[in-house]
Amino acid sequence: MQDEKQFLQDYSLSDYERPSVTADIVAFKLRRRDSENYRQNVQTRLSLLLIRRGGHPFKGCWALPGGFLNPGETIEQCALRELEEETAVKPASLMSIGLFSEPNRDPRGWIISNAFVSVFGSEEVAQRSGDDASDAQWFDVDFTLEPDGGYVLSLRHEDTCIRALLSEEKSRFGMTSFTVRDSGTLAFDHAKIIAAALTALRGCAKDFEMIFDFLPEKFTLSELQNVQETIMNISVLTANFRRKVANLVEETGEYTQGAGHRPAKLYRRR
Amino acid sequence: MQDEKQFLQDYSLSDYERPSVTADIVAFKLRRRDSENYRQNVQTRLSLLLIRRGGHPFKGCWALPGGFLNPGETIEQCALRELEEETAVKPASLMSIGLFSEPNRDPRGWIISNAFVSVFGSEEVAQRSGDDASDAQWFDVDFTLEPDGGYVLSLRHEDTCIRALLSEEKSRFGMTSFTVRDSGTLAFDHAKIIAAALTALRGCAKDFEMIFDFLPEKFTLSELQNVQETIMNISVLTANFRRKVANLVEETGEYTQGAGHRPAKLYRRR
DNA sequence: CAAATAGTGTCTCTAAGACAATATCAC
């Protein structure tokens, strides 16, 4: 035992070269679309948070929020800390989607990144500007398979439109990874990370995982259905949706009011 | 542009403290059990590869194969390289199960690890001994939920029996993580990693992912069924199993011979 | 024939999908 104490005292990790480690977060939120009819329910779009880089490299490009792992914290704590520096709010959920470790993914040097999907509820999210970020904005997401087999990732915020092209690479186990053919004005390999995040998010939403995190504690079944439809970019039949989620929710006894049509029961997650 | 070149030339990552990064691999294989009856099909057990540590820390304990990430390689390449140093054979598959980054998981210092599940076919796997490993052996796996809600992980090889106790921690998204209550003679947090690996492996096997990697190119449906049953520690009805995998395989036209009973069609993966 | 595995047929039950019908509010 004395032996081991001595060993650890003498042990030095400094002989080996070490990478810098970061956490990058793909933060999702549903953005309300203005409705043309005041009696209609709110329409939503899926959006994600990007930060305009103020310094080199990729100066002026848009990048995912994230930052370096500090001693004494886990990678999840790092992700939450970096995210809170940008949004001032804790996300409703956080899910790892893997380590991105291509040696040349960052021109600054050997930097590998663990990426996360995070979800924010629909309450307004405050924004701060970070130290090396001149701007942070939520971009509407469009990620679709083209007839030629390629994927197009479009991110829009007001006049700004980012467009990236990717190819799918099926590597066993249902896990799909993407290759970037054109990164547009996205920094680093963030197009690849966003594509992986969207794939993971849609996979979860299919099984009703994570969809509750987009909503407040109490919600109507229509709102819940809207979340799934928005994320997966599909539309499902109401009757079937309600049957499938019946066991995942419970009634609160409360109802919506003054919506211009029949009130709806408010549910909560069970 | 000149501006950016200059920036990158001046940029130094050395101001920040950096962790060492490793890849640890939970390598699975099916081990043939001696059958009491020469006419019966071979019975199998799930086994995983452990290495006895020859040096400090955890001297004499058993640990997962793995090693440090080198510059110029991805974490997947690192995992394959370390695994090949131990087994001299490439695995049939490799799947990441996440980054383990608890600050004090390694007494040597700040070392974080990306864990992988890998699968080897049933052909014999050669073994080399690594530099800091005095022994490498395949341990039969038993991982079961006890009535008290805890999990027991038992690993056996001849006279050696490792026994670890864990608790389940459901952290949203169906992703379950484990807390180690008693590590037994397993080094570091490897009991936690093995529990996560088994959970991931069973999740895959349920959907017929990864089960083909345990078998040679040509196999019978009985063998395939046996793989799933062994991994998940369940038994399923033959007729139902065959219906479910029917679209995942195709006939080769060949048959087994001389097994002491009716020959079986050999299939391959489609 | 006995022992063992290989392979098929079919019944039931559940869940998913499609579609129709009714209910309730604001105006």
Added chain:
DNA sequence: GTGATATTGTCTTAGAGACACTATTTG
């Protein structure tokens, strides 16, 4: 009543699970 959403009912079909049955080889 009209326009909008809320909520329920039910028909059909696909798939999972259970179980019974037949087929083929070695010894």
